[in-house]
Amino acid sequence: MSRVERIFPHAATLKSGVAASLPHDSAGRHVTGEAVYIDDMPEPEGMVHVYVGLSQRAHARLVDVDLSRVRSAPGVLAVFTAADIPGDNDVSPQHLHDEPLLATDRVEFAGQPVFIVAAGTRLEARAAVRLAAITYDDLPSVLDIDAAKATGKLVTTPMTLARGDAAAALAAAPRRISARLQIGGQEHFYLESQIAYAVPGEEDDVTVYSSTQNPTEVQHMVSVTLGVPAHAVTIEVRRMGGGFGGKETQCSAFACYAALVAKRLKRAAKIRPDRDDDMVMTGKRHDFTMDYDLGFDDDGRIRGVDMTFAAKCGWSADLSGPVTDRALFHADNCYFYPAVRAVSEPLKTNTVSNTAFRGFGGPQGIVGAERLIEEIAYATGLDALDVRKRNFYGKAGRDVTPYHQTVRDNIALELVEQLERDCDYRARRAAIRAANAGSPIIKRGIALTPVKFGISFTLTSSNQAGALLLVYTDGSVQINHGGTEMGQGLYVKVAQVVAEVLQIDISRIKITATTTGKVPNTSPTAASSGADLNGKAAEAAALTIKERLTTFVAEKWNVREDEVIFLPNRIRIGQQEVPFADVVKQAYLARVQLSATGFYKTPKIHWDRKAGRGRPFYYFAYGAACTEVAVDTLTGEYRIERVDILHDCGRSLNPILDIGQIEGAYVQGAGWLTTEELWWDGKGRLRTHAPSTYKIPAFSDRPRIFNVALYDGQNREESIFRSKAVGEPPLPLGVSALHAISDAVASVADYRHCPRLDAPATPERVLDTVDRMRAAAAKA
Template structure:
């Protein structure tokens, strides 16, 4: 594995731009990092287990919980009737009950919960429930939902440009369909909350969540309390990936309900199988498309139907699908586009946020379309991609997205040109063509896909952040802000920012846990904006404190604040006077100078019309490109990724090592989504709708053996043209979509295994079975009659 860290030092200071270790790395490797299940438990703590439905759709005829209440160790059993205020944990619409009432809508829906003196007693007790259902036929697929016009949110139609005229004038047309499965978050730490009653009807809730403020609000709504009665704390998560943005609310509400009603500490930790059955996934999509283009492959018009499996409730499906609409063009200019977006209601768990938040699903279809155009024109897919890029500079035409935003800083063409040379793409492609001609059973494929991903929340009001910075009398610094740490390195980057602004060694700065009682009204740590928003807020607070200290030092040195420098743990005036930072801080305290401050940041220039789907929803774009080479065994369907080359744009990196780690991890997670991570629900029978892939034994994420043996990752030498923190760019979500090159490469390999003029119909994930199905279809064999994967 090759990692390139060169040329990416921030210009402002040594503290920003250095590849320092993750701030909790030493705690992780020694087992000292404290997660919620590691917290010392208070005396009289109760443990909660949840009773789940074993019917995907139907009425609850009878729910007898007498045996549950009588079970050993049971302290209390609660149902929806025990919720004092609002039986809802939906983040946007009130269609997501904490406990089902009368009707169940998916297999694994929460019906009741048990508090017992031990975790094992609670889990044993829930199994004693006697529940009768009047079962109805569940809707389990997108196709079934469309046939029954079942929507969680009404369909959306969007068009830009004269689509009819574009299709009329175009020289060539193609149409097709493709399906894309969902994905399990598979975070290492499952959903967990620990609720502790405090004095005067207040609660302290430790929650593994990406959105503490939303947890605070939904707990208040459920219990009929006010926001100042609930504080939610999250020091770190063992992974989130979007699965703890909204989906942590149900379990936090249940734990808080028991703690509030019983006056005792309560812990709720989902078992891994229960977690996978009862928490939402990435939305699966199904696509129908028509495209018009010229002889060079330039897109003239596009019609596409995006149908997503939202599950039984809305959750975050509206913004996820909105993001898919925005990213359906990826890095390409769409002159005339018509999009129909179906938000399908199925009797499966409600799908939710997942790394990329609809962006990967939007980009997936356009990359497959361009591959098909290239095959039709008998040219290299890279050439088709290059002729469809946006202009490199605004004002040159072809510089606006289909949703109306100006593209000001398109570096995708430069990245692709550099990566083609570094990866030796064309030479390797010739070698692969020769290999395929000489090998009957093993076929190889190589593909390049670009990336252009917008950074900001589509919901404009979430693009804000607050922070508090405290300087103590000994010169050490403590920081708290609204962002949450899930392993992505946010806390590390914020430490570097504060150290940079105050001229301190990194060890002098400590991050306090994210807590709604310290920084209120936080936005979710999502949309790749954690460092952008919270980093700027922390910088804002540091600047205010530093200015006061500079003015104080200027008075001591009889100079002006502009001549005071904060570097290397020293505060120095131009006339030669100097103090250690700790000495100056102590002097300032004695002089009654304020040594703490709040910071705030709101992203400028963004606006978006959710009704007409037009505006500038993103402050800037992150770019990148990847080249992947794969091999498939046409006899077994087995696939292996042989080599990956990535060149990615993170602007001026705050921490290159962390950024490269995010690129590597995001790419591998995306590779798993497109290849071997398959969700499967029982389609028929008494237990129709039961998730079979509910454990590591049945759901296969990538492991160390799946990492490409040649894996080259480099950072593109670039400075963000937008005024972000130190001109850096977000890196959490964008690399995930670089994995689209793996799927494109598999398509090339499958195409090499079938007649040149045969249809290629490969759905995702491209499991061994799906690869065999696509080969059989291309060869006209009966195996093609097998159903396509569930979306």
């Protein structure tokens, strides 16, 4: 039995269709270097390079911007300021007009774009921007959450979720704890930086090759910047070298810069910032604090919760509204709160505007939920896993979320108990506690944490997708849709859907670049919805072709339609079998249309943000991870020894790709909560702006033992072939690493005190927490 068969017992009859473990469509080209990214595209004669001049102040008036030395620098062809923008000087994704493409009279964060330079080479453009002489009149700057709270300034409207009387429940609870949790941000650190390459066309036309998760949004921004209709702008993206949300909105400005230069100079133009400038200019995962008031009883059951999630949003709204909303949506994780109040505070700061990041606020909410469980476990002396299980959503009366959606597909308890058995959690926990009693320096810890993750865009209108399917007379097929490929395997999954419907080998299907010239008005590839939405749209297009061919064959061969059966690469017609390509050729000669569009919109969902009620999610994806760590209590350093994961992908479209996504998501989530620390100095300048100072997990940081299995089940909702999304839901599995470290730290005080270990749990923070635990133990 193969590894895939062991972890996913279902098998597809068509080996290239759904449920087959096929490699990523570009895997070979990735390894050999033949996969073409934007910076690999041949540069035409006369192409110019663009670079951005950035603010050196966090908050200041622009008294004078002297660009004379920039204009006279070697190789410079043109310099652009806000006055040179023919359309609107605005790239705010929610159309709040709070984010100018280029600063005008003031700057609001260190790194804000002020002007752009076009030169013959990238080095010339990069050198020229540093010659600007800008005079600033400094203004007071707000750089952190506490300072922002004092000002009371928000970037968008906050949200409140409430069910029951939280104040009364807290007052009546036998036990009550109030405290604060701090959660750090995270840099996307995609391998391919932000990049755009624009080619001018006739009249208003321009084609932009953009590393974007959101081609339609980029199309709109470029058209608005240039002051031309959307039909004049074509955005194309074949692949990205990673995105993780960082290329949902923040890519737009780079496309606009390239297009602006290309149209003005009538020459192709490309912009690719250095890694340092990319990190300074672009937003991150939001920092949060959670102030919580928690009521519970001696058995560890929650009675009431009041939570306020304050987010460091940056200088403009970007996507902070929906990000902070989603933090509240996931602040319950798998747990039923009998009475709850949750409030968001999207705070304005003079830092780069934070943005979408894999999980979109959901992971921060889940970290908050798990802190509540940890508090109860240490206060009562119960195993944290038992506290979790006692508070899981259950039957009627314990199945309604804080946003009033009924949880109908709850498999959390079954999944967690299966992992608990499979990883031998109880015996290992007992062994770890015994070992810690005799080990004064190296302490081990273990934690098993669950995940419940809602799937759908909370902006209901984004839950739609289109596809275009073309069948050629030789039986080959081309599929195009609005989803973008950033390494996650979306293209091959959608091709598998088409292969399954038409029963043809995937080698007969051409996966084309995503372009606004084929499928218009697409949603971003985000919210884990890429395969759900685009797979369904492609399925609809393929079913249309299949129905047309079925009708044609029944008429031509004089059989009933139920006697037309699609088999692998052939069609059974009554008692005979005809190759698929031959049937297609006959259909063409009979003037049967061999192209089709497909469209899909997610059913059942609705959301009233003002009322805090609705069904924002079509379904939930579940998972659980058990992490074991070893911590050096003299240095605060730690090592992840073992990880066991059981994750719910429904009936996986491609098990081997989903396993890869789960593995990568865990490491990225654990990295966010442990080693990845963003640090700004007192002048608002990002100092962790390169690999030398910002530490993502390296190969040596991987778990020594890494076991991943897929839960054997299917989606109860009619998703694409009953699969479930896998992009974002596995990332919060990394929360178990934070809690395993916390468990190890707690051992120095004989597990009598909650460590309240904030994130990221860097060695410095771990060591500080160890010292605090020892002091608490001594005081007791």
